[in-house]
Amino acid sequence: MEKKIFLKPGREESVLRFHPWVFSGAVRNGEGEFTDGDWVNVYDSRQQFLAAGFVNDGSIVVKIYTYNPELPDFSFWNKKVKSAFDLRQVLGFLNNDKTNCYRLIHGEGDGFPGLIVDVYAGVAVFQAHSIGVFLHREMIAKAIVENSNGTINTVFNKSSKTLPKEFAQNNEDGFIIGTLAEQTVLENGHKFIIDWKTGQKTGFFLDQRENRALVANYVNGKSVLNTFSYTGGFSIYALKNGAKNVDSVDVSKPALDILDRNIEINGLNIQNHQSKNEDTLDFLKSCNPYDIVILDPPAYAKSIAKRHNAVQGYKRLNIMGLEKVKRGGFLFTFSCSQVIDKQLFYQTVMSAAIESKRNIKVLHHLSQGADHPVNIFHPEGSYLKGLTLFVE
Numbered sequence: 001m002e003k004k005i006f007l008k009p010g011r012e013e014s015v016l017r018f019h020p021w022v023f024s025g026a027v028r029n030g031e032g033e034f035t036d037g038d039w040v041n042v043y044d045s046r047q048q049f050l051a052a053g054f055v056n057d058g059s060i061v062v063k064i065y066t067y068n069p070e071l072p073d074f075s076f077w078n079k080k081v082k083s084a085f086d087l088r089q090v091l092g093f094l095n096n097d098k099t100n101c102y103r104l105i106h107g108e109g110d111g112f113p114g115l116i117v118d119v120y121a122g123v124a125v126f127q128a129h130s131i132g133v134f135l136h137r138e139m140i141a142k143a144i145v146e147n148s149n150g151t152i153n154t155v156f157n158k159s160s161k162t163l164p165k166e167f168a169q170n171n172e173d174g175f176i177i178g179t180l181a182e183q184t185v186l187e188n189g190h191k192f193i194i195d196w197k198t199g200q201k202t203g204f205f206l207d208q209r210e211n212r213a214l215v216a217n218y219v220n221g222k223s224v225l226n227t228f229s230y231t232g233g234f235s236i237y238a239l240k241n242g243a244k245n246v247d248s249v250d251v252s253k254p255a256l257d258i259l260d261r262n263i264e265i266n267g268l269n270i271q272n273h274q275s276k277n278e279d280t281l282d283f284l285k286s287c288n289p290y291d292i293v294i295l296d297p298p299a300y301a302k303s304i305a306k307r308h309n310a311v312q313g314y315k316r317l318n319i320m321g322l323e324k325v326k327r328g329g330f331l332f333t334f335s336c337s338q339v340i341d342k343q344l345f346y347q348t349v350m351s352a353a354i355e356s357k358r359n360i361k362v363l364h365h366l367s368q369g370a371d372h373p374v375n376i377f378h379p380e381g382s383y384l385k386g387l388t389l390f391v392e
Helices: 074-091 137-147 206-216 233-240 253-265 280-286 304-323 342-356
Strands: 004-007 021-023 027-031 039-043 049-055 060-066 101-106 115-120 123-128 154-157 174-177 183-187 190-194 223-227 245-249 273-276 290-295 325-335 360-366 385-391
Touching: 039 060, 074 101, 074 137, 101 183, 101 206, 115 137, 123 137, 137 154, 137 174, 183 206, 190 233, 190 253, 206 233, 206 325, 206 360, 223 233, 223 280, 233 245, 233 253, 253 273, 280 304, 290 304, 304 325, 304 342, 325 360, 342 360, 342 385
Parallel strands: 004 039, 123 154, 223 245, 223 290, 245 273, 290 325
Antiparallel strands: 004 027, 021 060, 039 049, 049 060, 101 115, 115 123, 154 174, 183 190, 325 385, 360 385
């Protein structure tokens, strides 16, 4: 039986502008019994069809997947997955002998609200953030393998920490297709060991690829501090491009262990690098200045309610970071908090710069890579913000 949601008069405007979310305040009533994850059709107050998608138990009542009256069968998913592959083909990520890891599906940016899929050579890591798309994981996984032209043979589900807790406790992570274990991938010719089973997110932070390459242009002969380093993305690029020495700071010992392995498999001199298993703020209180400081913290806020505290946290971190940049050096600073937009992040870093009382120039405004596209009707998808600062 078709399940329907009817909007209040005048509340269909955002859907007509193709925004992929329907908020609870816009809903007048429903028709049928609803369970989190059900497929529903959305109608305006005059009972005109608008869109279809998955019901969510929260302020976002529906995450829209189509603006046509259709059902999510295999043909539906196959078409959407093919579209995602076609874009990555245009971007040059398929059959690339220097980079074999990329984001295949980026939520709303690819028309898949609540789903992330990252590809690491022959493995696709499936991470659902909503129940509806998770329930269709087998069809989506099949479509991924069939559209990969033989390049992907394993799909691993890693959704237990991103789904609602009560639902996730009955659904463990595991292989949907294949059994390929940990492997080494290439990014711009650099080797990285990926642990998609127990690592953060899907195993690596692919959104920083272009920013890592940018950092590489500045590091020759320089001392570099990479904070919140995880498995050493920025560190490997720095070492391979002539950095005098690199210190990597992270609270995760397992991540630093992989970082040390990444240094080894890239044939780099371990004597030019030190792994610091410490809290970044504690380390910044006592360390000596560096030519280049990289601040790439985890999201400080995941909701509007926590935005103020997040801003204060970013300001404090950037004040401390600026204090540790040598005269004539550089600060690369980032935020991946979606609720902190680019302007607010800029103003926060500017406030930190004012307190530092140093002459500072903005050289680059940074963002996520092209394989993390932003739906023009969903500007919230532009989550990664960054600045390159020259510090005198």
